[in-house]
Amino acid sequence: MSALDALVQIIANGVKDIQAKSAQRDTPYPTQDTPLGPESERLQSDLAAEAAPVVAAAWQLIATLKHPQSYLLDLAFLSFLSGSLSVAEAAYVPDVLREAGTKGLHVNDIAAVKNVDAGKLGRILRYLASRHIFEEVTPDVFRNNRISSALCTGKPVQEMLGSPIDRWDGTNGVAALISMTGENNQWGNAWLAEHLLDPATGHSQEPNEAAWQRAMRTKLTVFDWMELPEHALYLRKFGIAMRANTNAAEDAIATRGFEWASLPAGSLVVDVGGGVGNFTMALAKAHKHLRYVVQDRHAVVKEGEQLWKANMPDLIDRSTVQLQGHDFFAEQPIKNADVFALRYVTHNWSDKYANKILSHLRDAAQPTTKLVVIDHISDYMCRDSGTATDIPGAAKPQAPEPLLPHADSATGWKYSMDICMMSVANCQERTLGHFIELLKDAGWKLERVCRFEPPLPQQLVCSPL
Ligand SMILES: C[S@@+](CC[C@H](N)C(=O)[O-])C[C@H]1O[C@@H](n2cnc3c(N)ncnc32)[C@H](O)[C@@H]1O
Structure with missing residues (x-):
C-alpha cells in the first residue's frame, strides 16, 4: 500500500470509529455549526485519543499532497x-x-x-x-x-x-492565552533568527538575554517586565492564560496521575511558582482533606488573592489554602511539605536556573517528600529515541508508520511552545532523558511518569535521591 493510501485509510477508519462511538452515546460528533455546549465538548475531549491519529494523518496528507514550496510558504505565513x-x-x-x-x-x-x-x-x-x-x-x-x-x-x-x-476574569483562559500568543509571544519570534545567529547572544542561557529582550530593547525578564505598573494588563492576562490548557480537564488533573486522594488528611501540598493558583484550585475542589500553599512572586500573589476571594473564599478564610510571596531562587521556607508541585515552571528556565529551583526544594525536602513536576515532555521525531528506561510510565507507544512516531505531539502546540520558551527566556521544553539528568543533578530521582493525553502536560513523580 502506498503512503498516500495508508494515510487516507487511517483517516477513513478513524472517522468511522469516532462516528460509531458518538452514536453509542446518542450524540452526533460536532461540526463547525454545532454550538459549543457541555455535551459536545465532553464528547470531543473523550474522543481526543481516537481523533489524534486522524488529525496527524490529515496534516501529513496535506504535507504529502502540496508542492513543497507552497507547503513552506503556507506555514511561514x-x-x-x-x-x-x-x-x-x-x-x-x-x-x-x-x-x-x-x-x-x-x-x-x-x-x-x-x-x-x-x-x-x-x-x-x-x-x-x-x-x-x-x-x-x-x-x-x-x-x-x-x-x-x-x-x-x-x-x-x-x-x-x-x-x-x-475581561478575562472568571473565564477559562482561552481568550487570554490567544491574545498573549498573538502579541507578547510574537515579539521575540520576529527577532529569533537575528538573535540566534549573533555569536554575542545566540548561546546565552540567561532569561533576560533572549530574542524577546532584543525585540523589546530591555534587560528585564518577561516576569519583571510584566510587573511594571504600565504592564498591569499583561500581568493579569498571563495569570488567567495559564488556565487555558487545563481548565476543561480539571477533573482529570485532580483525579488521575499522582495519587492526591490517597495522601493522609492534613498533608501539605506546596504549589511552587503556582501563579494565581489555577492548579491548586483544581486540586482543592477535589481533595478537601489536604492543605495547600501557593507560592509565587509577590505581585502575582496579590492577583491570586483577588481570584480566590471571588471564586473560593471559604478555602482562603479557613486557611485550607494559603498564598505566599516567595522567590523560588531563595531558600525554601517550608520544610515539612508532603508534596512540592511545579507546574509549567521548569520550562520557563534554562538548566542552570531550573537546577537552582529544584535544588532549593531538595534542600527543604524530608525523605518522604514527593516532587511532582508537571510539564510537557518532548518526544524525538525518530523511532529510536535512544533513551531506554525501565521507569514506570516512561515508555510511550508509537503511532504506526507512515505516521510520525509521536504524531499526537507533532500536531499539537508543544513544539511551538518550546520555541516560544526559547524566544522569550532562553528556556525550553525537555525530553525525558533531559529531565532525568536535570532532576538527578539537583538530587531528585524520577520514580515514574504519569501520562496524560496532549495537550495536557505530563506528571513526573520524584523522590529525594
Ligand atoms: C508559566 S507560569 C505557571 C503558573 C502556575 N504554576 C500554573 O500552572 O498556572 C510560571 C510562574 O512562575 C512564577 N515565577 C517566575 N519567577 C519566579 C520566582 N523567582 N519565584 C517564584 N515564582 C516565580 C511566575 O510568576 C508564574 O506565575
Whole structure:
C-alpha cells in the first residue's frame, strides 16, 4: 500500500470509529455549526485519543499532497494568523458576534465597538474565516462558528468596554492565552533568527538575554517586565492564560496521575511558582482533606488573592489554602511539605536556573517528600529515541508508520511552545532523558511518569535521591 493510501485509510477508519462511538452515546460528533455546549465538548475531549491519529494523518496528507514550496510558504505565513487572532480578541469580536446572534453582524458595526478600521478588520476576519475561525455569511457580514465561540469571554460587551483589564476574569483562559500568543509571544519570534545567529547572544542561557529582550530593547525578564505598573494588563492576562490548557480537564488533573486522594488528611501540598493558583484550585475542589500553599512572586500573589476571594473564599478564610510571596531562587521556607508541585515552571528556565529551583526544594525536602513536576515532555521525531528506561510510565507507544512516531505531539502546540520558551527566556521544553539528568543533578530521582493525553502536560513523580 502506498503512503498516500495508508494515510487516507487511517483517516477513513478513524472517522468511522469516532462516528460509531458518538452514536453509542446518542450524540452526533460536532461540526463547525454545532454550538459549543457541555455535551459536545465532553464528547470531543473523550474522543481526543481516537481523533489524534486522524488529525496527524490529515496534516501529513496535506504535507504529502502540496508542492513543497507552497507547503513552506503556507506555514511561514501562519504567523499572521496569530496576529489576526489577537486583533479579533482585542476588538472583542467574538463577544460582539455572540451578542449579535446567528444572523451575524456587518463589519462596520463590529469595528465600531472598538473604533477599528472596518476595512482592515474585515480582511482580518476573512483571513480567519478562511481557516475556519468565524464564518462570513454574506459579504462583510460575519458570525461566530463553533471555533470562534471558544474565544468568547461570555461577558456583556458593555462591561468589557468599561473595564478591559477585567475581561478575562472568571473565564477559562482561552481568550487570554490567544491574545498573549498573538502579541507578547510574537515579539521575540520576529527577532529569533537575528538573535540566534549573533555569536554575542545566540548561546546565552540567561532569561533576560533572549530574542524577546532584543525585540523589546530591555534587560528585564518577561516576569519583571510584566510587573511594571504600565504592564498591569499583561500581568493579569498571563495569570488567567495559564488556565487555558487545563481548565476543561480539571477533573482529570485532580483525579488521575499522582495519587492526591490517597495522601493522609492534613498533608501539605506546596504549589511552587503556582501563579494565581489555577492548579491548586483544581486540586482543592477535589481533595478537601489536604492543605495547600501557593507560592509565587509577590505581585502575582496579590492577583491570586483577588481570584480566590471571588471564586473560593471559604478555602482562603479557613486557611485550607494559603498564598505566599516567595522567590523560588531563595531558600525554601517550608520544610515539612508532603508534596512540592511545579507546574509549567521548569520550562520557563534554562538548566542552570531550573537546577537552582529544584535544588532549593531538595534542600527543604524530608525523605518522604514527593516532587511532582508537571510539564510537557518532548518526544524525538525518530523511532529510536535512544533513551531506554525501565521507569514506570516512561515508555510511550508509537503511532504506526507512515505516521510520525509521536504524531499526537507533532500536531499539537508543544513544539511551538518550546520555541516560544526559547524566544522569550532562553528556556525550553525537555525530553525525558533531559529531565532525568536535570532532576538527578539537583538530587531528585524520577520514580515514574504519569501520562496524560496532549495537550495536557505530563506528571513526573520524584523522590529525594
Ligand atoms: C508559566 S507560569 C505557571 C503558573 C502556575 N504554576 C500554573 O500552572 O498556572 C510560571 C510562574 O512562575 C512564577 N515565577 C517566575 N519567577 C519566579 C520566582 N523567582 N519565584 C517564584 N515564582 C516565580 C511566575 O510568576 C508564574 O506565575
